[in-house]
Structure formats: structure tokens, C-alpha cells
Amino acid sequence: MPRTLAMLLRRFPGGPALLVTLVIVALAAVASWRITLAFDLPSGPNDYNLVGWEVRNVPNKWLYQFGRLLLGSPDDAEKNRKVEEFFALTREISLRELALAQADAEGRPPDEEALTILEERRQSRRELENTVEAILEERVSVLAREVGLARSWPFFPSFRSLFPPIDFEFEGPPQVLVISPRDRIFLESRHLLRSDMTLEEIIAEEEEKESEGVSALVVPLGGIGTYPSAVPPGDDYVQTLELVAHEWIHHYLFFQPLGRRYFQDPTLTTINETVANIAGRELANRVAGRYHVPEPEEEQPAPDAAAPGEESVDFAEVMRQLRLDVEQLLNEGKIDEAEALMEEKRQFLAENGHYIRKINQAYFAFYGVYADTPASISPIGPKLEELRARSVSLGDFIRTVAQVTSEEDLDRLLAAGG
Numbered sequence: 001m002p003r004t005l006a007m008l009l010r011r012f013p014g015g016p017a018l019l020v021t022l023v024i025v026a027l028a029a030v031a032s033w034r035i036t037l038a039f040d041l042p043s044g045p046n047d048y049n050l051v052g053w054e055v056r057n058v059p060n061k062w063l064y065q066f067g068r069l070l071l072g073s074p075d076d077a078e079k080n081r082k083v084e085e086f087f088a089l090t091r092e093i094s095l096r097e098l099a100l101a102q103a104d105a106e107g108r109p110p111d112e113e114a115l116t117i118l119e120e121r122r123q124s125r126r127e128l129e130n131t132v133e134a135i136l137e138e139r140v141s142v143l144a145r146e147v148g149l150a151r152s153w154p155f156f157p158s159f160r161s162l163f164p165p166i167d168f169e170f171e172g173p174p175q176v177l178v179i180s181p182r183d184r185i186f187l188e189s190r191h192l193l194r195s196d197m198t199l200e201e202i203i204a205e206e207e208e209k210e211s212e213g214v215s216a217l218v219v220p221l222g223g224i225g226t227y228p229s230a231v232p233p234g235d236d237y238v239q240t241l242e243l244v245a246h247e248w249i250h251h252y253l254f255f256q257p258l259g260r261r262y263f264q265d266p267t268l269t270t271i272n273e274t275v276a277n278i279a280g281r282e283l284a285n286r287v288a289g290r291y292h293v294p295e296p297e298e299e300q301p302a303p304d305a306a307a308p309g310e311e312s313v314d315f316a317e318v319m320r321q322l323r324l325d326v327e328q329l330l331n332e333g334k335i336d337e338a339e340a341l342m343e344e345k346r347q348f349l350a351e352n353g354h355y356i357r358k359i360n361q362a363y364f365a366f367y368g369v370y371a372d373t374p375a376s377i378s379p380i381g382p383k384l385e386e387l388r389a390r391s392v393s394l395g396d397f398i399r400t401v402a403q404v405t406s407e408e409d410l411d412r413l414l415a416a417g418g
Helices: 002-010 015-037 050-071 076-105 112-146 199-210 237-254 266-290 315-331 335-351 361-367 380-390 394-401 407-415
Strands: 151-153 156-161 168-170 175-181 189-193 214-220 229-231
Touching (some): 076 237, 112 266, 175 199, 175 361, 199 214, 214 361, 229 237, 237 266, 237 394, 266 380, 266 394, 266 407, 315 361, 335 361, 380 407, 394 407
Parallel strands (some): 168 229
Antiparallel strands (some): 151 156, 175 189, 175 214
């Protein structure tokens, strides 16, 4: 059967590539459904509809990919031009949205001409989205293959590809309702909510949960590892690449021992997220180094403005110390004092240019999952950083850590020399 199939395919130009693409599409659909089942399905009016997301986006993505296969893709110069145009439009849209929001806050009526221009820019960006998504997927894929994350396929041993294929959509990801007990910092549950909830709806959702005696926080996600993943159309090229790479690392790990145990316990969740942070950041920087996109010229600051990068407080240090102090107070049973301290530090940070809407036990429970961030005091971050430093390559690091199923496994790898 394989020989007969191969003979038939040789009669049609592009036949093997088309067949492999069809197989990958089928496998991607299976991957999409398996990943979707790992999340809670919608049950309330504010819930994020994952099934609707999959139905809307999986067919569109692969129909576009088939079109590219038949019609070809732009050359490198045209790809660069489209990527630059997309991010320039996003920066302009952000500035125009901010100006309109400020006018609304000041009680001024919306400028009809400004609204018209804003919609024109949004439409221009929508027309570029599929193309730019494909370009960024291609660029991240090239570097992911180079670090050794591709695999061969039965009957096509010379054909190597990534599984699942890198696939994302520019769309605002959902928000997540995080629940922690008040007497300790612990990620008790997470529930996906609509991305377009108003602040009033968010506060109501939090207050309803907190009436049950827990700490609650609705957090906007930077991206989500559905398949395809949802990544907001940001105005920073490298940060966008990092989000794309981060979510794909989750997709890759989902079919490995580490990823399959993502929801098994908080420690494995932390390992998964920290690996995605470390690997996603490095992969994005490699892509940006290979496929450079010029950054916009920065405006000159006013004479009395602070120099770029100059801060009156060390945000990372303040947050780490706050986490330690809150842990100590909670261990002593001083819940009210811990909550008062978090609010005091939130106001202090806001006065020094770091606005956070709400800091509570749920805040640290959620952000503490990322062990390489200021909100975490977990030793997992340094351990994974050390494992990466000992690894021969990024691909070696990812393949090795993908087999980890506990913190003890990670400790054994480090004790054995990586």
C-alpha cells in the first residue's frame, strides 16, 4: 500500500507535500480537540466559549494555509514590509484608542473623524492579519526546527516537521478568574471568562466569589494555549514573537509527560509555565535576531522627564519582599494585616508609576506560577535556569525537561549534571 501510494503521488506535482499537509491538518484537529478538553467548558454568561473559538478559527487557519500552498507566498522583502506595516498600524491604533478613551474620561464627545480613521486603521490591520500570522508562524517554525524540535513521519522519513504545527490567531485572549484561600497563597482554581467584560462586571465577579470567604482576582491573559492559541495584536514585534513561542511550547509539551500533567498539581503547573517562559523568550530572541524588524524611533522626552529606564523604585525587589512578608503574616494567621500590607504596597507602587488594579492572595497565586518572575519565591525558577545553562542547546533543554513529571525528577537531573 505505501509503495502504491508513493507511485500515485509522484504523478502529481506537489502531491507528497499536499498529502503530508492533509495528515498534519487532521492531526492538528485532533490536537486542537484534546487541548480544548483540558479546559473547563463554558457554563455561565461570562464564561469564555472555547468550543466556539475552535469552530471559528481552526477551519479558517487551514483554509488559508491551503491557499498559500496553491498560490505561493510573498518574497522576504514583501514579508518584512507587511510585518512592519502590521506593527506600525497596531501602534497607531493603540495611540488613537488611548486618545479617544481620554476624551471620554474627560466628558468630551467623540471626534467623528477620529472614529472614522480608527476604524479604517483597524480594517487595514484585519486585512494583514492572516498574512502576518503565517509569516510569524513560519519564522518561529524555522528556528524551532533548527534547535531540534522537528520529527520525522512514517513513510516519509526525509520529511521532518513540528507537531503540533505552530498555529495562532491574533485575537484578545480570555480573562481568568483566579481563586486562592485567604489564609494562604495557593492556586485553588482558575476559570476562563470573556475577554470583553467591563470593569463593573469584573468587580462583580470578584465580589461574588469573595463573599464565599476566598480571595478572587480576574486577570487578563497575555495569551492562551488553546489550539490555535489566541495572542493579542500587540505593537511590539519581539514581545509578540515571545507570546507565540510561549504558547507553542505549551502545545509541544502537551504531548509529552510534563505537559500532560500540567493540571496534576501546582508544582507541575509552575514547571510547565516557567519552561514556556524560558524557552519562549529564547526562541523569540533567536527569531528576532534572524528576521529583524526595525523598531520605531522613540520620541524625545520632555526636559523634566525621567531618563528611559530610570525608576524611583525597584519593582521586582518590592514585589519579592512583599511576597515574603505576606507569606510570613499568613503563616502567623494575620490575614487582615497581610491584606492591608498588600493594599499599602499597591498604592505605593501606583504612586511610583507601577499601577496594579488589585494585589491579593489570588494575585500571588496566579503570577507565582511563573517562577522566573518577581511575584514568585519558588526555587523552581533558578533550578530550570540552571538546567538550561547546563544544556547543550535550547532543543536539548526542552526535550530533557519534557520528560520531567515531578520536582524530584528535576532535582535528579541537576544532581546528575543536567
